[in-house]
Amino acid sequence: MNQSGAGTEAYTTVSGEHRSELEIKRSRFITVLRRTESEDEARALIASLRREFHDARHHCSAFILGPHRSVQRSNDDGEPSGTAGAPMLEALAKRETALGESSLSDVTAVTVRYFGGILLGAGGLVRAYSESVSSALDTARFIERRRLRLCALPAPHAAAGRLENELRAAGFTVRGTQYGAEAATISVALPDSAPALEEFTARVAALTSGDTSPEILGTEWIDLD
Structure with a gap:
């Protein structure tokens, strides 16, 4: 069930903050998910993680906001264009929950990457960032909002x-x-x-x-x- 239309009566969000980590070819991908209800909250999370992981090379991000999922943004933060933020956003946007596919909103994902010395290539980066967000979502707790x-x-x-x-x-x-x-x-x-x-x-x-x-x-x- 797609809840993104004008008649939206319910959607799914995440509970609080959730973190997970993957290692892919020696690079560390730390993904932080947090419930956010405004662009200011989303950008505040990104800024706080830049300070927390100040020595990381990349702090890529994506967020979806609003009952109708009307605000969707992503940022590659120095990775090749389209290899980080876009696949992260797609992982959020297409996530299936108890309400069906495309029902997740009011959520920000930030994936912090520590480069491990091995180049992943464009395709490898897309898979790595997508997998990082999907893996974090697999273990996050969801809340239904109605x-x-x-x-x-x-x-x-x-x-x-x-x-x-x-x-x-x-x-x-x-x-x-x-x-x-x-x-x-x-x-x-x-x-x-x-x-x-x-x-x-x-x-x-x-x-x-x-x-x-x-x-x-x-x-x-x-x-x-």
Whole structure:
């Protein structure tokens, strides 16, 4: 399933930062993956790794950003044109996750190369950089992000716990309950669709005998465990 279109409701990203290393013909390829949600964050990672691995010859990079994967950049950092950043970007762009191929975003990959004295040639470099990113992705942890509709459900203090448990048991994503001075408010996240809202509203009416109804707060991208 390709999630890069205008109707994107879900995509995959990486959890935190992940590192892996390969040695290919005596050259060390250290790949760092990090979740990034802006170009500033991506470039900050690249800059920090330049400082950390200041004695390395190359710090090649690629990143994909946004729910629609609308920002895609790569940099060869001194390697022959098209032999590093482009294959790294392709490895990210075509990665298959639980949501299918081409669903990975908000991720930056930086591959640091320590030259081992043996020239790899253009084809060898393409394979090395692609393999370095793919190998790092193989052992990284992924997170699904989904655009959900947020609802607030008011409830009396005495009924809030029971209502929250029944909503969870029915399969709804309950984000928590806040207890105010006069009443509690249960926060629920729903798929961003009219049928999902109708189902939730009907279930709330049944559970509360029509005494309360949800307030729609808007939509938000939320990490799913």
